[in-house]
Structure formats: C-alpha cells, structure tokens
Amino acid sequence: MPYSSDVTGKSAEITALPLDHLALRGGDEAPALVLRSGVLSWQDLRTRVARLAGWLKNRLGEAAFGGEHGPRVASWAAKGELTCLLPLAAARAGCIHVPINPLLKRAQVAHILADSGAVLLIATPSRLTTLEPGDLPDGCATLEEAGALALSETAPPLAPSQADPHALTAILYTSGSTGxxxxxxxxxxxxxxxxxSVATYLGLQADDRALAVMPLSFDYGQNQLLSHWYVGGSAAPLDYLTPRDVVKAVERHGITTLGCVPxxxxxxxxxxxPPETAxxxxxxxxxxxALTVDLVRRMxxxxxxxxxxxxxGLTEAFRSTYLDPSLIDxxxxxxxxxxxxxxxxxxxxxxxxAADDEEGELVHTGPLVAQGYWRDPQRTAERYRPAPQGSxxxxxxxxxxDRVRRDADGLLYFVGRRDAMIKSSGNRISPQEVEDAALATGLVAEAVALGLPDAxxxxxxHLVVRAVPGAEDAEGLLPKKLAADLPNFxxxxxxxxxxxxxxxxxxxLDRTGLFEEIRAGLEAQA
Known part of the structure; x- marks a missing residue:
C-alpha cells in the first residue's frame, strides 16, 4: 500500500509501506540479525516476526483493538531478539510499540507506562522486580521477556499487514527542557x-552489517536496524561495557557501519x-x-x-541533516x-x-515529521506549527x-539551543526531571540542574541546591538518594x-547567573 502525501511537489514521489514489510526485504538464507545465541537468517526473521505478531494479537484479544489507536505494548529490556523484532511484530499485529530505555528506573518507567496507557509490559525479570505497587496503570499486564519469546514459538503466524502508512505504530519517549x-x-x-532516507544517503548495500550500540528506544538507535533491513542487510545488537567490547565486536562480526554519539x-x-579491524x-x-575539530581529525x-x-536530528522529525563525507575535512x-x-x-x-549567514530557527517539514506528542495537545501546538511561507x-x-545559520553554499551551522535541555553522552535530559528528583528527597529546598561543557x-x-533548614547530613545523603532514584546518565x-x-x-532563580558562575570556576581550574 503506497503512502500518498496530501502536499504537492516532490512529496508526490514518496511512497511507504507498513513497517512490518521490512521483514520481507532480504534473501532467505542471508543473515538478518546477529545475536549472542546465533544468527537469524532472513527466513528466520520472517518466521519469528510472524509468530510474535500472531501471539500478540491472540494474547491481547479482539477487544483491545477497538479504540482509535491500537493497544500500547511496552518493552523494557536489553538488546536481544525481543527488542529487535518487536517493532515489526507490533506493527503487524496492529499494536503501538513503546520501547523504554533499559537504563531508566522505576519512577521514569511508571510515568511512561501511565502516560502511554500501556496494556502489556514485556521486560527482563530483574527490571520487573524493581517495580512497586502502583507503578503499573490499571489493566497493564507484565510478562518476562523469555516467557513471551517461548509462547510466541508455537503461535499461529500472522500474514503481512495492510495497515494504512499514516497509522500510528510507535511512541518514542523523549525529554524536553521542562517536565x-x-x-x-x-x-x-x-x-x-x-x-x-538513511539507507540512501549512507549508500547501504545488502552485504552491510551495523553494530547497534545505541539504545533501541532512541530514534536513530532503532534506525540502525531498520535502515539496514531496508536494503536486505543485517545488524548485530551490542550492549557494551567498555570500548574494547566495541572493537572486538567489529572484528568478530565483520561490521561495516558503526554509529555512535560523540x-x-x-x-x-x-x-x-588493529589496522585490519579498523x-x-x-x-x-x-x-x-556535535563533533569537535580535534575529534574529527582523530577519527x-x-x-x-x-x-x-x-x-x-530531533526525535520530533527523526533526522534533519547530514554532512557529505567529502566535506568533513x-x-x-x-x-x-x-x-x-x-x-x-x-x-x-x-x-x-533567513538570508545567507543570517541566524534563525531550524524548521523541518516533510513526511518525516512525526504526528505530535501523545495525548499532549498543548505541547504539540508549541512545537508543531504550520510550515512557513516558501516551504x-x-x-x-x-x-x-535550535538556532542555526546557512552559508552561501547551503551548508548549515549550529549556533545555539533555545531551551535549556541537557545533552549528555547522547542522552537528552530534562533539567526539571533532575530537579524534581532532588526536591522529592526532602533534603533540599531549591534545586537547579545545568548542563556544563564536558570534554x-x-x-x-551540575546540580545547584540549597538545603532544607535543619536537614541532617543533607550533603551526604543526597547523592545516595539520587543514585537510587535516577538512571546513571x-x-x-x-x-x-x-x-x-x-x-x-x-x-x-537566576539560572544564567549560576551557569556563568560555575563555568567561570571550571575555566579557572583548567
């Protein structure tokens, strides 16, 4: 079923199929997914997606599919067969997949489950045991990852879907500067x-293999799989502990594509x-x-x-720009x-x-623009607005x-970020979420979270706080409480x-003044 946009011009040439049709792209015996337990061929991938989709459909029952949108199915697990196949299986079954970052802890997970209205959470046993009474919304069942895979092995397979390409199939949770x-x-x-799009500009081929090191709850983390599957290629998911793990995986699996954060x-x-591995x-x-000039030279x-x-890129529109490799130097x-x-x-x-070299706001239009924020019309209206004249x-x-400028050659340059969101190690962190966690401890009366440059x-x-008057050992207790309540990043x-x-x-509270004060102190120490 082709995707037909309601706009004119070059968009008329764009077509799309239901997401689960990606399982049909590769040759039967070619590798599709490289797991610890072994390699899944494309035929294996097709069979397992079909059975996992069939199991989901039967498990949830017809009543779950009667609303405006499909039932939300959440996953909270490390990279493996379930987390890699569920995006396609959920799409085929008519569900909406809600991938949860495995690094998140129970408070963040409880919010995502409640906000999405998830009816099923599939997770690893160790993660399920951290949930407390009240963390699950009414009607949300839980199932261990291994149990879901075992049950799906004997489920009747579901045929490729004929879903409307406009239909909602996934909800990815992303942090903003507030809330x-x-x-x-x-x-x-x-x-x-x-x-x-990514397969096209990267020039991917059927013999390419990605090392999927980024979380599959991120848009590009998931795209590592989808773009390689689009061309009939393969991917090897990896939860690494050290950089050496990445080096060894590149050698062991014959990796051709490696995507990372700075x-x-x-x-x-x-x-x-080793030169032969590189x-x-x-x-x-x-x-x-952004990459620094020094890092580009080293790479x-x-x-x-x-x-x-x-x-x-930004999750709200997936990806916006790329620099041709011939220009990187x-x-x-x-x-x-x-x-x-x-x-x-x-x-x-x-x-x-804007004219050449005039600063302005980056505005993204086209079929990659997402459908807004789930059940949040106010914030949707703030970020999603009609395209400007000239689009x-x-x-x-x-x-x-984001503030950017375009030079005479059409190349874009980042100027600054309008909001105060912190980007650390590739993660988008809401300052308010960190501040709320600090205030919830009862040890501090005021809190400001800031993102300071770090090599x-x-x-x-950096968290700036004022202790609650009379709080005993607040300085000693606060780090321990935050370690229990917030994910590592x-x-x-x-x-x-x-x-x-x-x-x-x-x-x-003077956030700008605090930022400048701390930055000056860091520069003085350098």
Whole structure:
C-alpha cells in the first residue's frame, strides 16, 4: 500500500509501506540479525516476526483493538531478539510499540507506562522486580521477556499487514527542557521513510552489517536496524561495557557501519584498534551532539578508509541533516544539508526565510515529521506549527527551537539551543526531571540542574541546591538518594551547595547567573 502525501511537489514521489514489510526485504538464507545465541537468517526473521505478531494479537484479544489507536505494548529490556523484532511484530499485529530505555528506573518507567496507557509490559525479570505497587496503570499486564519469546514459538503466524502508512505504530519517549518525558507519535510512514532516507544517503548495500550500540528506544538507535533491513542487510545488537567490547565486536562480526554519539567516539579513538579491524568499517555515523575539530581529525586518522557522516536530528522529525563525507575535512563543524525526504528551512525572527549567514530557527517539514506528542495537545501546538511561507512541502512543520545559520553554499551551522535541555553522552535530559528528583528527597529546598561543557560527555549535569533548614547530613545523603532514584546518565557529576540561591530580575532563580558562575570556576581550574 503506497503512502500518498496530501502536499504537492516532490512529496508526490514518496511512497511507504507498513513497517512490518521490512521483514520481507532480504534473501532467505542471508543473515538478518546477529545475536549472542546465533544468527537469524532472513527466513528466520520472517518466521519469528510472524509468530510474535500472531501471539500478540491472540494474547491481547479482539477487544483491545477497538479504540482509535491500537493497544500500547511496552518493552523494557536489553538488546536481544525481543527488542529487535518487536517493532515489526507490533506493527503487524496492529499494536503501538513503546520501547523504554533499559537504563531508566522505576519512577521514569511508571510515568511512561501511565502516560502511554500501556496494556502489556514485556521486560527482563530483574527490571520487573524493581517495580512497586502502583507503578503499573490499571489493566497493564507484565510478562518476562523469555516467557513471551517461548509462547510466541508455537503461535499461529500472522500474514503481512495492510495497515494504512499514516497509522500510528510507535511512541518514542523523549525529554524536553521542562517536565517529564513526552511521547512522540510515529507512523508506519515516518519509520519506513526514515529507513529509506538513511539507507540512501549512507549508500547501504545488502552485504552491510551495523553494530547497534545505541539504545533501541532512541530514534536513530532503532534506525540502525531498520535502515539496514531496508536494503536486505543485517545488524548485530551490542550492549557494551567498555570500548574494547566495541572493537572486538567489529572484528568478530565483520561490521561495516558503526554509529555512535560523540562521547563514545572519544573513547573509541583512545582504544587500540588493529589496522585490519579498523579497515572493516566502511562508514562511521555520529548523532546526539556535535563533533569537535580535534575529534574529527582523530577519527579520520584512525579510520582513513571509512566515510564519516556527521548528522543532526530531533526525535520530533527523526533526522534533519547530514554532512557529505567529502566535506568533513574542510567543514568539520557543519551540520550539512537536508537528508532525503526532508526540507530544512532557516526562519529569521521576522518570520521570513533567513538570508545567507543570517541566524534563525531550524524548521523541518516533510513526511518525516512525526504526528505530535501523545495525548499532549498543548505541547504539540508549541512545537508543531504550520510550515512557513516558501516551504515546498507545506503542511505541519517541526519548529526545533535550535538556532542555526546557512552559508552561501547551503551548508548549515549550529549556533545555539533555545531551551535549556541537557545533552549528555547522547542522552537528552530534562533539567526539571533532575530537579524534581532532588526536591522529592526532602533534603533540599531549591534545586537547579545545568548542563556544563564536558570534554567526554558533551555536557555534564551540575546540580545547584540549597538545603532544607535543619536537614541532617543533607550533603551526604543526597547523592545516595539520587543514585537510587535516577538512571546513571542523569546523575549529577557535581552537586554545588548554596546558602542562598541567586534571584534574577524576573523573580525566578537566576539560572544564567549560576551557569556563568560555575563555568567561570571550571575555566579557572583548567
């Protein structure tokens, strides 16, 4: 079933199929998924997706499919057969997949389950045991990962779906600068065309194999699988502990595509790479933060035969730009140009298309734009607004809040971020979520979370707090309580204790003043 957009121009050439049709792309005996337990061929992949989809359909029952959207099925597990196949199986069954970052802890998971209205959570036993009474929404059942896979082995297979490509098939939760994570609604077409777009500009072939090191709850983490499956290629999911694990996996599995966030690239360039192992990589991709000039040079020296793709994106529109590898040496700080199926505009403060080298807001239009935030019309209206005049695609656009400029050659450069969201080690962290966790301990009266530049993390979380008067051993207890309540990537690198918190002219806590004070202190120590 083709995807037909309601806009004119180049979008008329775009087609998409139901997401589960990705299971039909490769040759029967060719490898599709490389797991610890063995290699799944494309025929194995087709069989297991069909049976997992059939089991889901029967397990949930017809009544679960009677609403406006399909039933939400959440997964909370490390990378493995279930987490890799569930996006396709859920799509075939008519469910909406809600992948949960395995690094999250019970408080964040409880919010996602309640907000999405999940009816089923499939997770590893160790994660399920951390949930407390009240963490599951009414009507949400739980099942261990191994049990779900075992039950699906004998389930009647479900035929490929004929779903409307516009239909909702996944909700990915992402953090903003304020509040708890919000669910980005993705259609079959969003994910299908995202896979096609990335496969196209990366030049993927059927003999390519990705090492999937990024979490599958991230848009690009999931796309590592989908883009390679689009061309009939394969992927090897890896939950690594050390950079050496990545090096060994590249050698063992014959990896040709490696995508990472900048902090991991820093670690990998410090690792020992046998020349014959480094030579296996055909392409390197970066997302989740900008590459520095020094890091680009190190990567180009270590992997001289690999093509290096610098990329920029946001979950609300999947991916926006990439830099042609032929330009990485001469323009290492550029975001590049629009990816296939995307139109990227720079809109100045007057609402018009910015001139060359004029700063403006990055606005993304086209069929990769998601359907908004799940059950959150207010925040949807803030971020998703009509495309500006001059857009080829028209329709609804994502107004990113990021400030960029475009040079005379059409190359984009990042200027700054309008919101205060912290990006650490490729993770998007809501300052308010960290602050709420600190206040919930009862040890502090005020809290401000900031992202400070960090050579290895991109940004490190610094937490500025004022203790509750009379609180005993607040400085000793707060780090322990935060360690129990927040995932590792949200933990403050430094906690700064204040007798009084500075107030700005608007009567609010002076975040800018605190940021400048801490940054100056860090620079003085350097």
């Amino acid at each position: 708890r994570p919000k669910g980005v609604m993705l259609s079959h077409a969003n994910l299908w065309l995202g896979a096609e 902090p991991l690239w820093v670690q990998l360039t410090e690792a020992e790479w 030579a296996k990589l055909r392409r390197l991709t970066n997302t989740g933060g 180009r020296t270590l992997f001289p035969d690999a093509r290096l793709f610098a990329m920029y 001469t323009h290492p700080t550029s975001m590049g140009k629009a990816i296939p199926h995307a139109e990227i505009l720079v809109v100045n403060d007057a609402g018009g298309i 080829i695609y028209g329709g609804m656009a994502v107004w990113s809040g 290895r993390l991109g940004q490190a979380v 949200m933990q403050p690198k430094v906690i700064h204790w204040k007798e009084t918190m500075p107030i700005g002219p608007n009567g609010k």
